[in-house]
Amino acid sequence: MVLFNQTKKETELIQKICDRALKKDEVRVIVVERLDLEMDITAAHCNGCRLDLEKLLSFNDRNFFYDIIGITIHVDRKTGKLRNHFLPRCAV
Numbered sequence: 001m002v003l004f005n006q007t008k009k010e011t012e013l014i015q016k017i018c019d020r021a022l023k024k025d026e027v028r029v030i031v032v033e034r035l036d037l038e039m040d041i042t043a044a045h046c047n048g049c050r051l052d053l054e055k056l057l058s059f060n061d062r063n064f065f066y067d068i069i070g071i072t073i074h075v076d077r078k079t080g081k082l083r084n085h086f087l088p089r090c091a092v
Contacts, residue, residue, distance in 0.1 A: 002043050002077070002078070002079060002080040003043075003046045003047055003080065004042055004043070004046055006042055006045060006046055010045065013053035013054060013057060014038055014041050014042055014053060016057055017041060017053065017056055017057050017068070018041070020057065020064070021037060021068045022037070024061075024065070037072065040072050040075045040077075041068075041071055043075055043080035044071050044080060044081075044088070046080060047080025047081055048081045048082070049082050049088065049091055050091065050092040051067075051088060051090050051091060051092065052092050055090045056088070056090035059089070059090065063090075066088075066089060067088040067089055067090050070086050070088060071086075073086075074086035
């Protein structure tokens with residue numbers, strides 16, 4: 001079962017991250033809906049790979065999109081865990 005037990009502050013940061021990510025065409029190729037991206041980031045964060053969300057938001061584009069696209073590709077939507085040994089650069 002995937003947990004979605006983030007705090008209000010974490011929710012606000014994830015929304016800002018999604019705002020930034022969806023302004024670029026790189027993510028739109030992979031993510032069809034904003035909700036998908038929000039859920040992928042939240043699932044990874046709440047299910048075994050704590051993310052430094054403020055650090056992610058402050059990354060330059062290269063590191064930011066490395067993490068966003070990697071999370072989207074590697075998150076297991078049944079468990080919320082990241083597969084294939086992917087570790088985001090903003091992992092705590």
